Amino acid sequence: MSENDLIQDIKKLRLNDDGTQGLSDEGFSKDRKTQLRHKLMNADTNDTELQALCQQLVDNPTQVLLFLKVLNDQSGSILGKLIRVDSGPRQSFVLSVLSAIRGILIKSSNVRDYYLTVYISLITKFGVTNPQHLNLFLTFVGAEKKVANAILVILAQDLKLNKAESMDIVSEYLQLQVDEEALNGTSLVNFVSTLAMCFPILPELCSKIYTNTATKQHILDAFSNQGKHTEYTVPILNCIAASSMVESCRTFTIQEYYSYLVDYLQSQHVSIRILAALCVVKLWTFIQVEQKSKVQVTELAKDLLLYVTEGDDLEYIEYSLEGLVYLSLFWKVRDLIRMDVSLIERFVHILQNYSTVDNVNTSIQYGILSILSNITKLKQPELNTAKANLKNVTAPQMESGNNEENQDNIKLFNRHLLEQDEIVSKLSAIKTYQSSNDNNFNEVISIIYHLSTDQAKSMRVELVKQGALIIIMNFLVNTSDMEKMGNRVVAIPVSKGDMTPKYRFKALRSLARMLICVDPRVSFQKYDVKSAIPFLVELIGPVPSDSVNPKQSYLQEMTQLDEYESLLALTNIAAADNSDTRRLLVSQILPFIDDLIVSKTDIQIASFELLNNLISEPLLLAKFFNIEQTANKQRLDILVKLLDSDNSKLQAVISGFLVNASNFDVIADVLVESKDIFDQLMGTIIEIMLHQVKESNLINPVTCLLVNLVYALANKDESLLKKLDEKLRPVCVNVLKNGTAESKEAITSVMSLLDF
Known part of the structure; x- marks a missing residue:
């Protein structure tokens, strides 16, 4: 043709x-x-x-x-x-x-x-674009939701390209309808539906129309005739729900329409009950106590939960989920949801249905993921930061505090959700939330974070098995730029709004918690284990010597628990016999060493456990034992003083560090050639062998350290050994009588050199 x-x-x-x-x-x-x-x-x-x-x-x-x-x-x-x-x-x-x-x-x-x-x-x-076309398009609003959604997109684009003219057209269109003496039928539906559609992008303009006396009269007229025209009630309730985003409108609604909303909660029409409940939920925290007495949050939730379970209209499932997102902030409603096993299964089923490549509904995704996030939330450890304390003072509790909830019951629910329902495995299989909407991805991060709060190793291992580690790494990699700073690689957050730090904290903490409990060598599949190191180092906080980077100001909020868990995770990674990984780790943590070794005892212990796994790296050895440089000599002095600590766990890890280091002859020589250091070491070793001989975790490394020092001294000058004879003889005898098999064996070697 x-x-x-x-x-x-x-x-x-x-x-x-x-x-x-x-x-x-x-x-x-x-x-x-x-x-x-x-x-x-x-x-x-x-x-x-x-x-x-x-x-x-x-x-x-x-x-x-x-x-x-x-x-x-x-x-x-x-x-x-x-x-x-x-x-x-x-x-x-x-x-x-x-x-x-x-x-x-x-x-x-x-x-x-x-x-x-x-x-x-x-x-x-x-x-x-031609904003004048809005005069026609706005007349289409009210008949079909898909059409209204399309017009909303056109309006948003018109506002972007020609804001002033577009706003004038919308304002004039709505005002002409308001000025009508009466609005009936299609005109009323179009008016309130257009107002509801415009609220998210033109809140100020819509607020003035909504609180207008004439608008109020149109709505009250419709409410008074509801028995005759119930089909008008639904779009009005939609409009009221949309207006709740603006404070002045919330106040106006409570004053003028709240009694109607309470009555509609008992309507014979399920659509009206769902929307009335949604309106009341959105207003709840602003309603006076005496007005709340007529309604219970659990009663509001029941209709919404029932519709999610049995309803078949997608639009009203969306409304129900939106209401439940708000209601799940209340502990009584969270308890109600957790008790219904079939409801959780329904949530997951709906989420899967509306998360396929061909059928993505971001509203459904956000609703279900937010609810799951709220009901899995456990009470978090106290955060000792000024910002956290201020937040606790200023944030309204809204009956949502965890104090009323049984934490053990939440843990049981979370374990069932993870181990029986395999929730993370199902979330891992859903790829669309990662690209469709940042808020949805954030809620997945929150769910993993809440599940990882449980300190049971089995929970954290199961998280990794089901793909949580990959999800967390996807999030961190996709929201970070990797920058080279000297010998370090630093993860800089990509700016995505004010909420980014909140979810970055959750992702970083979840990453550390999982990597404490699993073997990194077999747990990393999509990513190399080294890719996690810059993120874990973030939890240690800012580098003390660096100027504050505005993009990393959130590092100031890291807690001692963050620091501790980071060190444990890094220690686990360092335990793998991989020289490339160890070298990267050393370059990453070197700027923090001076602060870590003088920190609180738990942090000191964790720090030296990490350093123990890295001590074979020449760069790290030099930082403590190249004492020609003043800073290095100061670190070694601190190390020797810490061996004389009152905390036996700290003594044990310090002695282990010194043993591993002194296994290198050159390091042992440094220790015996510096008289003040050697004398302090020997004095502490003798005290430990005399008074702490029954502490096997300590006496074993201490006697091994003594062996290394004695052999180094013998290689230098055997005459120096004889000067130790009088001091060492009684403590060696004490170890032979009361020590462990390992310490006795070490002392036997010492005694053979001393010839007694």
């Missing part, structure tokens, strides 16, 4: 006058549609058929638009290509096509969804 035949067939396309039958596409068989779509999608700009269509789009845009509807070019790909083929002024061409779409929409109502989608595609691709 020639291009002329195609043009002739296109000219025959017509919409029926009333639009009810839609577009007649006789002459375009299924095969022909497929062939034309494929050809035009892949044609280059020199294609004669494409050029002929482009000319038709200039001369007769309506006919070409009808043809593209036949081909179902909903994405506007072919239309965009036709516009680009034309060599004339681009803006005027696009505007003419937009006007042609408007003309079609005036005539036919049953193609609105398709042509509004094409309209969105054009204004998005070309950045050209």
